[in-house]
Amino acid sequence: MLNFLLSRLARAFLTIMLVMTFAFVVLRLSGDPAMVMLGPDAPKDAVDAFRARWGLNDPIWQQYLAYLTQILTFDFGVSMRDQSPAIDLVLERIPATLALTIPALILKVGIGIPAGVYAALHRESIADRGVIMMSIFGFTIPSFVLGLVLVLIFAVTLDWLPSGGQDTWRHAILPIATMSVGGIGILARFSRSAMIEVLGQPYIRTAMAKGLPWRDVVWKHALRNAAVPIVTLVGFMVGALIAGAVVVESIFSWPGVGRLIVVSVSNRDLAVVQCLLLVIASSMVIANLFVDLAYGLLDPRLRHKSAAH
Amino acid sequence: MTAPLLQARGLVQEYATARSFFGKTSTVRAVDGIDLTVRQGEILGIVGESGSGKSTLGRMLLGLETPAGGEVLYQGAPMPAPRTDAWRKLRAQMQLIFQDPLAALDRRMTIAAQIAEPLEIHGIAKGAEAAERLAALMARVGLRRDQADRYPHELSGGQRQRVVIARALATNPGFLVCDEPVSALDVSIQAQVVNLLRDLQEQEGLTMVFISHDLKVVRNICDRVAVMYLGRVVEEAPSDLLFADPRHPYTRALVSSIPKPGQGLHGRIILQGEPPNPAARPAGCAFHPRCAFADRGCAARVPELQHDGRRQIACLKPDAAAATAA
Amino acid sequence: MTFVSIRDLRVAFDGVQVLHGVDLDIRQGEAVGLVGESGCGKSVTWLAALGLLPGKAKVSGSVRLDGQELVGAPRPAIEKVRGKRIAMIFQDPSSSLNPVQRVGKQIMESLRLHRGLKGRDARAEAIRLLDMVGIPSAATRVDLYPHEFSGGQCQRIMIAMALAGEPDLLIADEPTTALDATIQAQILDLLGTIRRETGMAMVFISHDLGAVSVVCDRAVVMYAGRIVEANNIRSLFSAPRHPYTAGLFAAIPDIDADRGRLVPIHGTVPDPKNLPTGCAFSPRCPRATAFCQTDRPHLRPQSGGGDVACFQPVAAPKAFPALRQEALA
Numbered sequence: 001m002l003n004f005l006l007s008r009l010a011r012a013f014l015t016i017m018l019v020m021t022f023a024f025v026v027l028r029l030s031g032d033p034a035m036v037m038l039g040p041d042a043p044k045d046a047v048d049a050f051r052a053r054w055g056l057n058d059p060i061w062q063q064y065l066a067y068l069t070q071i072l073t074f075d076f077g078v079s080m081r082d083q084s085p086a087i088d089l090v091l092e093r094i095p096a097t098l099a100l101t102i103p104a105l106i107l108k109v110g111i112g113i114p115a116g117v118y119a120a121l122h123r124e125s126i127a128d129r130g131v132i133m134m135s136i137f138g139f140t141i142p143s144f145v146l147g148l149v150l151v152l153i154f155a156v157t158l159d160w161l162p163s164g165g166q167d168t169w170r171h172a173i174l175p176i177a178t179m180s181v182g183g184i185g186i187l188a189r190f191s192r193s194a195m196i197e198v199l200g201q202p203y204i205r206t207a208m209a210k211g212l213p214w215r216d217v218v219w220k221h222a223l224r225n226a227a228v229p230i231v232t233l234v235g236f237m238v239g240a241l242i243a244g245a246v247v248v249e250s251i252f253s254w255p256g257v258g259r260l261i262v263v264s265v266s267n268r269d270l271a272v273v274q275c276l277l278l279v280i281a282s283s284m285v286i287a288n289l290f291v292d293l294a295y296g297l298l299d300p301r302l303r304h305k306s307a308a309h
Numbered sequence: 310m311t312a313p314l315l316q317a318r319g320l321v322q323e324y325a326t327a328r329s330f331f332g333k334t335s336t337v338r339a340v341d342g343i344d345l346t347v348r349q350g351e352i353l354g355i356v357g358e359s360g361s362g363k364s365t366l367g368r369m370l371l372g373l374e375t376p377a378g379g380e381v382l383y384q385g386a387p388m389p390a391p392r393t394d395a396w397r398k399l400r401a402q403m404q405l406i407f408q409d410p411l412a413a414l415d416r417r418m419t420i421a422a423q424i425a426e427p428l429e430i431h432g433i434a435k436g437a438e439a440a441e442r443l444a445a446l447m448a449r450v451g452l453r454r455d456q457a458d459r460y461p462h463e464l465s466g467g468q469r470q471r472v473v474i475a476r477a478l479a480t481n482p483g484f485l486v487c488d489e490p491v492s493a494l495d496v497s498i499q500a501q502v503v504n505l506l507r508d509l510q511e512q513e514g515l516t517m518v519f520i521s522h523d524l525k526v527v528r529n530i531c532d533r534v535a536v537m538y539l540g541r542v543v544e545e546a547p548s549d550l551l552f553a554d555p556r557h558p559y560t561r562a563l564v565s566s567i568p569k570p571g572q573g574l575h576g577r578i579i580l581q582g583e584p585p586n587p588a589a590r591p592a593g594c595a596f597h598p599r600c601a602f603a604d605r606g607c608a609a610r611v612p613e614l615q616h617d618g619r620r621q622i623a624c625l626k627p628d629a630a631a632a633t634a635a
Numbered sequence: 636m637t638f639v640s641i642r643d644l645r646v647a648f649d650g651v652q653v654l655h656g657v658d659l660d661i662r663q664g665e666a667v668g669l670v671g672e673s674g675c676g677k678s679v680t681w682l683a684a685l686g687l688l689p690g691k692a693k694v695s696g697s698v699r700l701d702g703q704e705l706v707g708a709p710r711p712a713i714e715k716v717r718g719k720r721i722a723m724i725f726q727d728p729s730s731s732l733n734p735v736q737r738v739g740k741q742i743m744e745s746l747r748l749h750r751g752l753k754g755r756d757a758r759a760e761a762i763r764l765l766d767m768v769g770i771p772s773a774a775t776r777v778d779l780y781p782h783e784f785s786g787g788q789c790q791r792i793m794i795a796m797a798l799a800g801e802p803d804l805l806i807a808d809e810p811t812t813a814l815d816a817t818i819q820a821q822i823l824d825l826l827g828t829i830r831r832e833t834g835m836a837m838v839f840i841s842h843d844l845g846a847v848s849v850v851c852d853r854a855v856v857m858y859a860g861r862i863v864e865a866n867n868i869r870s871l872f873s874a875p876r877h878p879y880t881a882g883l884f885a886a887i888p889d890i891d892a893d894r895g896r897l898v899p900i901h902g903t904v905p906d907p908k909n910l911p912t913g914c915a916f917s918p919r920c921p922r923a924t925a926f927c928q929t930d931r932p933h934l935r936p937q938s939g940g941g942d943v944a945c946f947q948p949v950a951a952p953k954a955f956p957a958l959r960q961e962a963l964a
């Protein structure tokens with residue numbers, strides 16, 4: 001068990017390092033921050049001073065080494081724009097994003113899974129057809145379209161809810177709704193097929209043959225077996241809690257991590273972008289780690305196989 | 310005598326079992342030091358107690374599981390590690406017929422797709438040619454054409470078993486491990502499949518390891534038979550000899566327990582005592598707690614497999630056993 | 636006393652009929668063997684009786700248990716029958732156990748349901764049952780998962796689970812296919828003992844005719860969704876009357892004879908979508924006449940005992956007078 005944890009942790013660390021290296025290289029190759037920050041008409045000595053200030057004249061491997069030593073000492077650099085520590089900029093945005101993504105996740109899980117399971121248990125019924133149709137709608141409609149439509153209906157036409165901003169909880173309703181619909185659709189669809197698959201398994205027939213009431217067959221035998229694929233998907237969603245709101249935050253001008261990503265990328269604010277990526281990658285990797293652990297808990301066959309290995 | 314196709318040397322497999330997710334683990338020695346030689350073109354039978362490690366051995370012979378100890382040589386070369394390129398190449402030549410056909414088949418694929426899959430994977434046939442081979446394979450194992458589009462759960466137990474056999478034969482393998490290939494078949498289809506396997510052996514030189522509890526079939530199809538008990542081979546002999554004159558006390562009990570239609574179980578040797586547990590192997594000869602001939606020596610020394618004419622036997626008191634057999 | 640009586644049971648999947656009217660009575664406490672070609676409907680018969688077929692199966696006819704109709708009965712009524720009155724051991728043991736639940740728990744579930752055992756008592760009883768079916772060191776292995784057992788061990792766990800409810804009728808669908816001869820013999824003994832002690836009836840579905848003859852009082856032979864012969868074990872085995880039954884016996888490898896080729900029945904099993912008009916076995920039957928190809932024989936009692944559905948049955952045995960007398964005695 002301990003070995004398993006350690007090897008997973010090592011792998012998580014490696015993944016993060018890989019992402020960071022990749023981001024580092026791509027960012028350096030994709031345009032000069034000095035030009036973007038100072039504008040194309042900036043005087044040459046200002047540009048040179050800027051480049052010297054941020055070490056942009058060093059060979060790339062030196063920059064990379066410097067960067068690595070920085071991160072390893074938990075120094076994530078400062079923003080080129082307003083000189084404040086990048087990490088603070090990122091961290092102060094996280095609560096706003098979580099205020100959208102966590103309720104959305106709760107809705108996705110709370111509506112998507114039960115709807116899918118219900119549909120699977122009542123196959124070919126009207127409810128089942130309904131769930132299928134809604135879920136197709138949910139994951140085919142792009143969230144910027146849905147967001148705009150919702151704004152048009154509830155903010156512009158009906159004027160029930162604000163169309164943007166972050167002042168009260170009422171401002172959060174439309175973004176949360178926009179964000180959940182797709183996830184609900186995908187989860188419903190996914191839970192339905194996982195559940196149908198499991199209900200056709202011979203051990204379900206065994207449980208029925210025991211004389212177990214149908215409720216118990218579903219609760220005690222079917223759900224746990226269907227959980228493995230569902231948990232994988234939910235794990236992804238958890239991993240996307242921080243980074244998953246870019247589009248919606250832009251539509252509703254919500255000052256969260258997503259907005260920060262957009263702004264700092266277009267400004268080539270290297271330290272902030274790298275810091276964002278680090279936080280996002282870590283959150284995904286950590287979610288993944290928990291999914292792996294959950295597999296072991298849910299399905300004994302996925303625990304370590306043989307003492308020999 | 311033909312060259313060995315496959316050799317196992319000192320094969321050992323261990324499994325860890327945990328009582329809970331974080332709990333302490335204990336090890337089960339499912340296979341405990343097996344040496345085997347399978348010669349080109351022969352059918353070697355493996356019989357023995359349920360839970361004695363036959364399926365585990367079969368998986369290791371095919372390189373589907375890495376042994377905890379010992380090695381398998383295929384055509385003189387060590388088995389490549391699982392999931393490497395070399396291993397994948399060998400897969401086409403070596404096939405396994407799984408014990409539980411339902412578990413071995415994919416519920417979401419029609420049986421035709423599953424039988425034809427290896428043809429594509431190993432680039433053996435495509436299009437019309439593949440369809441033709443598929444039809445031929447299905448006919449060979451007695452499946453009807455109209456069953457091609459069924460899903461595994463829409464077939465009876467025996468029909469599923471035949472799907473698994475057809476799939477294993479699809480790549481024209483040179484070596485086949487059959488784990489209970491005929492146990493779910495009615496005797497008529499069983500006769501058909503057994504004849505088919507024999508034809509393949511005779512005409513195409515197919516080499517087989519045939520794991521089965523159906524001793525009547527084993528005797529009929531196998532050239533040689535190895536008897537396993539608690540992870541070890543206790544007796545190995547040509548098929549006729551083994552069944553006509555079993556020597557090891559376990560083999561004798563086994564052979565005497567074959568129910569004969571209309572005659573029941575008369576004259577059967579009933580084994581006393583606890584069934585063996587691979588997690589707590591008895592000291593000395595693993596069979597001694599249940600053996601009528603065992604003495605103190607049997608509890609102390611582990612018998613080695615030793616040649617005795619055409620047979621090999623691992624028993625410290627074969628003569629005592631033989632005396633009562635006569 | 637008839638315990639279960641099946642009348643004209645028919646099952647169709649997607650419009651293809653696979654069971655064509657089965658009539659079968661199981662008396663209290665008796666053991667009946669059910670044999671026949673693979674795919675002839677042995678398992679489906681009992682899955683239909685217990686309402687365990689998938690929704691697309693169309694079941695008609697009647698299955699009465701002590702007079703209570705099971706076909707089309709509401710779910711709670713059938714749930715009361717399952718496991719307690721009629722328990723079933725399934726064919727594919729390792730996939731028939733829930734892979735994510737400890738085997739002990741799966742057995743205890745039956746014990747709680749049918750015998751009201753809970754906690755320590757249930758656990759002790761589960762261990763006793765596992766011990767009874769010959770799982771080594773059951774006490775330490777109740778907490779393992781199905782994949783940690785061998786094929787034959789899973790099969791015995793299934794048996795223990797079915798016995799846990801102390802059913803009145805046990806449907807054992809190929810319960811010993813994964814067991815070696817000595818353990819099979821022990822399990823057959825065990826089933827015999829339980830039947831003697833509790834008066835449990837049993838339907839033993841098997842391709843192992845030897846095992847059938849050990850445990851059963853009488854046997855029923857099915858072909859292509861119908862019963863073609865039924866008789867007591869001794870008569871059936873000494874003198875099969877239906878040519879299909881005779882062909883089955885001829886296909887069994889003989890443990891004492893030389894290792895020649897086996898003799899399967901000539902031809903292949905018919906497609907249920909287009910069965911021959913006459914007797915379903917006629918295209919493969921060495922005794923078939925033109926009449927057999929146009930008319931279908933019904934299951935009829937024979938003068939020498941037993942029922943046969945055949946116009947040209949194999950001659951009644953004159954060569955076994957001794958056996959006949961014993962059977963009458």
Ligand SMILES: Nc1ncnc2c1ncn2[C@@H]1O[C@H](COP(=O)(O)OP(=O)(O)OP(=O)(O)O)[C@@H](O)[C@H]1O
Binds near residue numbers: 324
């Ligand atoms: N994954 C596993 N974890 C723990 N124990 C295992 C595992 N797989 C097999 N075993 C144990 O190893 C032993 C050998 O198993 P194996 O399946 O090889 O037996 P077998 O000879 O094929 O038996 P059968 O005839 O019943 O199929 C058994 O006692 C089984 O309980």
Ligand SMILES: Nc1ncnc2c1ncn2[C@@H]1O[C@H](COP(=O)(O)OP(=O)(O)OP(=O)(O)O)[C@@H](O)[C@H]1O
Binds near residue numbers: 689907
């Ligand atoms: N879910 C299903 N959908 C379609 N056809 C099915 C389904 N289940 C069974 N059948 C068909 O019904 C027939 C009878 O099947 P059944 O399982 O009763 O056979 P069986 O006599 O038990 O055979 P075996 O000895 O091989 O287990 C077979 O032809 C099978 O293909």
Ligand SMILES: [Mg+2]
Binds near residue numbers: 365785
């Ligand atoms: Mg096995």
Ligand SMILES: [Mg+2]
Binds near residue numbers: 466467678679
């Ligand atoms: Mg069946």
